[in-house]
Amino acid sequence: MEGNPYQKYELGKENIGLDIGPSTIAIVGESTAELKEFCEDVVLIDKDKRRINRKMDRQRRANNPSNYQNNGTVKKGKKKWVYSNRYLHTRSKHRELERRIKEVRKQLHGRDTNQILQLASSIQTEKLSYKAFQKMFGKSIARKAPSMFLNILKRKVKSRGGEFREFPTYSTKLSQTCHCGMIKKKTLEERWHKCGCGVVAQRDLYSAFLARYVTKSNRVDIKKAKMDWIQFSFVLDKCVSNLERRKPERKLISTFGI
Ligand SMILES: [Zn+2]
Known part of the structure; x- marks a missing residue:
């Protein structure tokens, strides 16, 4: 089985900057920009799953009161567990939801990576600090598997001869930087970059946008970003006004800031 595998489409031609947040994904290229919820449906199923999980716990306790201590923790040592039919039913529901989460996530990762590939021949993005992410945003982020997403993207781009580069967050500080050279920290609630310039x-x-200008030495090439900004400010504005105009199927998540 030598040779290259069949590929449904060719790579695009643009240099893409990518920003993945706990709930958003921003894609910026020369001709177009997009801001979407990241793996939104996974979160909804996960909510269901956690509700079922609590139900399972209640049922387990109701069926096995002698296995628990007064403070609610499980007794040590050997125990016999009784599983009611209702409990078994809940458990199979729980397993089904777990399976759906994986399936839906795979679909969404596939859809979004393909969309990026059709645009991009080169991709630059921040290396995700998964631990820091989880610390700040909890377990729901784990469900979306952003690192897995980036690995799929990387593999697909490289296998088609494109470029993929991740740079470390700490040296670039993209979320604090303006292409005028100003560096200012934002709070998590500040959804807009507003600089004195x-x-x-x-x-x-x-x-x-800035991710596109990170050099091999992990600095933002401010000069180049400045030169391109006028063109890109139109691309970014268009993306925002499209979001504003779109009839929302679901309310736009507040983290967009739109
Ligand atoms: Zn500025």
């Missing part, structure tokens, strides 16, 4: 842009889109 007059630059205003949606935060995630702006980070994705």
Whole structure:
């Protein structure tokens, strides 16, 4: 089985900057920018699953009161567990949801990576600090498997001859940087990049824009970003006004800041 595998499509031609947040994904290229919820459906199923999980726990306790101590913790040592039919039913529901989470996530990862590939021949993005992410945003982020997403993207781009580069967060500080040279920390609630120099842009889109200009030495090439900004400010504005105009099927998540 030698040779290259069949590929449904060719890579695009643009240099893409990518920003993945706990709930958003921002994609910025020369001709277009996009801001979407990241793996939104996975979160909904996960909510269901956690509800079922609590139900399982209640049933387990109701069926096995002698296995628990007064403070609610499980007794040590050998125990016999009684599983009611209702409990077994809940458990199979729980397993089904776990399976759905994996399936839906795979679908969404596939859909979104393919969309990026059709645009991109080169991709630059921040290396995700998974631990820091989880510390700040809890378990729901684990469900979305952002690192897995980036690995799939990396593999697909490289197998088609494109470029993929991750740079470390700590040296670039994209979320604090403006292409005028100003560095200012933002709070998590600040969804817009507003700098004293007059630059205003949606935060995630702006980070994705800057990601395009991170050099091999992990610095933002401010000069180049400045030269390109006028063109890109139109691309970013268009993305935001599209989001504003779109009839929302679901309310736009607040983290967009739109
Ligand atoms: Zn500025």
